Amino acid sequence: MQLPLRAEEILAGRDLLRAEFAVELRLLEQKPKSLNAIMPPIWWNSDSGGVSLSRADLLALSRQGSERGGEVAALHRALAETSAELAATAKESTTRADLLSARTPKSMSSRRRCGKRMR
Numbered sequence: 001m002q003l004p005l006r007a008e009e010i011l012a013g014r015d016l017l018r019a020e021f022a023v024e025l026r027l028l029e030q031k032p033k034s035l036n037a038i039m040p041p042i043w044w045n046s047d048s049g050g051v052s053l054s055r056a057d058l059l060a061l062s063r064q065g066s067e068r069g070g071e072v073a074a075l076h077r078a079l080a081e082t083s084a085e086l087a088a089t090a091k092e093s094t095t096r097a098d099l100l101s102a103r104t105p106k107s108m109s110s111r112r113r114c115g116k117r118m119r
Helices: 007-038 055-118
Strands: 041-047 049-053
Touching: none
Parallel strands: none
Antiparallel strands: 041 049
């Protein structure tokens, strides 16, 4: 990096730093506004060392939690039903496979006997 040779260059460098700082400051000011649009503001309570919410915010969050809890319960019920159906299908499939394997050797041997008798 070269050292500035003239006073104008020094002033221009300072102006550039001021402009960059102003842009960064504006971006930092906009971040909380965009976050507040997504989620209700949460205030840090310095006295208790914890977070404090307004009563309306707490009620809204409680409703959201209840709705999501109901959705999760419905998904658990659907999963249990699907698991039961899967177990029943697997048992039926196994039973059919056992029946087929039990019938196959007998039918094969009887066909062989019939074939020998006919010759």
